[in-house]
Amino acid sequence: MSEVVQSVILDDANNSLIILDQTLLPGEKRFIELKTEKDVWDAIYELKVRGAPAIGITAAYAIYLFVKKYDVQSYEQLYEHFKKTKEYLASSRPTAVNLFWALNRMEERLKKESKNTISVIKTALKEEADNIYKEDEKVCKSIGEYALSLLKPGFGLLTHCNPGTIATARYGTALAPIYLGNERGYDFKVFAGETRPLLQGARLTTWELKQAGVDVTLICDNMASIVMKEGKIQAVLVGCDRVAANGDTANKIGTSSVAILAKYYNIPFYVCAPISTIDLDCKSGEDIKIEIRPDKEITTKWYTKPMVPEGVKAYNPAFDVTDEELITAIITEKGIVYPPFSENLKKIL
Structure with a gap:
């Protein structure tokens, strides 16, 4: 490929998600910053980010960022916030199953880490979101080879x-x-x-x-x-x-x-x-x-x-x-x- 355009980028240092705004193509190639839950919901609903896998990647990174910002002392408090955020993001697109798949996978990782400290849980969610991204690239290449x-x-x-x-x-x-x-x-x-x-x-x-x-x-x-x-x-x-x-x-x-x-x-x-x-x-x-x-x-x-x-x-x-x-x-x-x-x-x- 002469040019690889990465449409979803995690900016962990600035607690934000950078996406290629696909609604502006082909006239303008612009990347926009998502910081709030509403930013992400709107980006998915308005098809600024689109494509089932890209939506799943966006949801995974987004929910990690929001969990990262939660100021909580216990796993139970963390999980309560997580569930609310998950339900909100899931409501943005009802047809694309990858959205729910990615959110469910993040929830399973959260549950798996329930005995760890809040800090370790947050690191684990970052790792899971990274895995979803890396796996998708391998998945796409494999589909391409079979096809x-x-x-x-x-x-x-x-x-x-x-x-x-x-x-x-x-x-x-x-x-x-x-x-x-x-x-x-x-x-x-x-x-x-x-x-x-x-x-x-x-x-x-x-x-x-x-x-x-x-x-x-x-x-x-x-x-x-x-x-x-x-x-x-x-x-x-x-x-x-x-x-x-x-x-x-x-x-x-x-x-x-x-x-x-x-x-x-x-x-x-x-x-x-x-x-x-x-x-x-x-x-x-x-x-x-x-x-x-x-x-x-x-x-x-x-x-x-x-x-x-x-x-x-x-x-x-x-x-x-x-x-x-x-x-x-x-x-x-x-x-x-x-x-x-x-x-x-x-x-x-």
């Missing part, structure tokens, strides 16, 4: 949303095989859907792939069919915010449409998902809560003047669920999972 084994040099690849390096610790999930292939001369031709409602494919995926020297072409979301029909796409690679026990996956709105088209044109549809996104307590996609975003994101946000008549209702779900029957394989850091997912997801875990 790359399914691809051939010169392939045309379609991706959706931004499953890239700025959404993770490094490499990304669905973009990881593209970066690795780029390093090895695979000469992929990547087509990125613009991805409504926040244009994360147009603003973010094309931005980071261009910086890395990858051949990338932007298409509107409703152009996926024609590029498939014209034979320009040999595989689809998408990320994921949650995998249900039966293999249904939740990802940015429009992913399900791409999967339906891929099925029709007999193009493999691969979901790149860290183990941390697999939620066996969630039986199917029907159990995944879909976040509804503000109307303005599709009516006014990207325009000088409103693009719809005043008073017209808007429906703006941020995610949709891709049915397991549309998915060729789910690629994890531990290997490639093929149907039947209800059986094989359990095995990979």
